[in-house]
Amino acid sequence: MLKHSPVAYNEQYGAYMVFRYDDVRSVFQDYKTFSSALYDGLSEELTFDSQIQALDHPRHTQLRALATHAFTPKAVADLEPRIRTIAGSLIDAMLTGQDIDFVKQFAVPFPVTVIAEMLGVPEKDFERFKHWSDIIVEISERLLTGQTEELPEHIAAYRDLKQYFQSLIHQRRTEPQNDLISRLAAAEADGEKLTDLEASNFCSLLLVTGNETTTNLLANLIRTFAEHPEQWKLLQRNRDLIPQAVEEVLRFRTPVQLMFRLVTKETEISGTKLSPGDRVAVFLGAANRDPAKFERPDVFDITRPSGPHLTFGHGIHFCLGAPLARLETSIALQVLLDRIEAFEIPAAEALEPLTSFNLLGLRKLPL
Numbered sequence: 086m087l088k089h090s091p092v093a094y095n096e097q098y099g100a101y102m103v104f105r106y107d108d109v110r111s112v113f114q115d116y117k118t119f120s121s122a123l124y125d126g127l128s129e130e131l132t133f134d135s136q137i138q139a140l141d142h143p144r145h146t147q148l149r150a151l152a153t154h155a156f157t158p159k160a161v162a163d164l165e166p167r168i169r170t171i172a173g174s175l176i177d178a179m180l181t182g183q184d185i186d187f188v189k190q191f192a193v194p195f196p197v198t199v200i201a202e203m204l205g206v207p208e209k210d211f212e213r214f215k216h217w218s219d220i221i222v223e224i225s226e227r228l229l230t231g232q233t234e235e236l237p238e239h240i241a242a243y244r245d246l247k248q249y250f251q252s253l254i255h256q257r258r259t260e261p262q263n264d265l266i267s268r269l270a271a272a273e274a275d276g277e278k279l280t281d282l283e284a285s286n287f288c289s290l291l292l293v294t295g296n297e298t299t300t301n302l303l304a305n306l307i308r309t310f311a312e313h314p315e316q317w318k319l320l321q322r323n324r325d326l327i328p329q330a331v332e333e334v335l336r337f338r339t340p341v342q343l344m345f346r347l348v349t350k351e352t353e354i355s356g357t358k359l360s361p362g363d364r365v366a367v368f369l370g371a372a373n374r375d376p377a378k379f380e381r382p383d384v385f386d387i388t389r390p391s392g393p394h395l396t397f398g399h400g401i402h403f404c405l406g407a408p409l410a411r412l413e414t415s416i417a418l419q420v421l422l423d424r425i426e427a428f429e430i431p432a433a434e435a436l437e438p439l440t441s442f443n444l445l446g447l448r449k450l451p452l
């Protein structure tokens with residue numbers, strides 16, 4: 086596809102698929118021609134209104150600015166000791182058991198615990214987040230693939246989540262604490278305070294984007310090293326390669342495979358003409374293996390110079406949580422390297438791949 090059909094229409098997605106690195110990057114870059122407002126026209130029950138990933142400039146810029154301070158590399162680095170403790174205790178608990186499932190015992194609870202603590206939600210509610218986050222991923226997938234009928238249990242779960250955050254926000258407005266929910270509750274965009282709904286939507290976005298994606302990255306990381314034991318040995322000998330190893334896994338097994346955009350004016354990508362109202366699906370995994378950009382793209386090589394992969398997007402919507410995801414993954418690697426000499430997956434069939442049209446990851450990873 087990269088070579089012969091760099092832009093191709095896909096009936097199922099109702100969108101033009103875009104594969105080449107330079108094309109994908111240009112779509113992200115040109116946010117005026119390629120809008121993120123994909124969810125317009127949803128029922129009030131399911132509205133993603135005011136979630137920044139689905140907003141265009143200037144509202145996007147105003148709202149995003151409210152949370153950026155919490156996710157700068159410096160702010161995130163301050164969380165390092167706590168993140169290390171969480172990772173250490175989960176991995177120790179995992180290693181004391183008989184049947185290890187890395188996804189269930191580490192890749193799922195680790196990012197949920199970190200983001201829930203950052204937001205400031207009570208620990209007793211962490212379990213419910215995984216459920217809510219799965220439901221939201223399912224809702225977005227259904228909507229993006231044109232399955233518009235709304236399922237009552239989705240609506241009910243989404244309503245519960247919104248109510249949950251709205252009541253926490255309400256409470257933090259009167260009794261602020263040192264957490265992200267309190268800061269969002271007090272934040273102002275364009276001189277006005279966020280409504281409870283806007284602040285709650287922001288929290289649920291952070292919850293979902295922060296979980297599912299990082300879980301898949303962690304599972305992909307272990308799977309990839311299990312398949313490349315020589316690279317694991319190399320990392321054991323030289324831990325300075327950890328940052329590069331994280332970047333290489335992000336490139337090699339891209340957790341979010343595609344993103345959509347809505348065309349707002351006549352344009353063209355690699356010779357294919359597009360009109361207002363057309364949808365495009367940019368394929369991040371394909372772009373990350375474009376031989377025009379990466380040498381030997383199908384080889385997993387942690388000594389590869391950290392290249393500009395597109396795993397976190399690019400431009401104004403560049404992933405807000407990228408510094409956090411990178412830190413969590415580096416810490417997970419350090420903790421694993423401290424404790425594990427070698428590991429293997431019992432059999433390739435033991436892996437349960439996700440059945441998702443845009444997420445690449447595993448449901449189960451026995452070690």
Ligand code: HEM
Nearest residue numbers: 137138294295298299302340396397398402404405406410
């Ligand atoms: C946006 C991927 C982790 C929060 C994005 C985008 C991608 C992405 C591709 C761009 C969306 C677009 O252009 O439409 C990932 C991957 C992650 C990860 C692969 C982990 C490996 C996180 C974490 C958080 C987070 C840990 C927060 C806790 C966000 C937010 C946006 C975003 C809020 C929307 C930014 C905006 O629209 O301005 N992410 N993400 N992500 N991500 Fe992440």
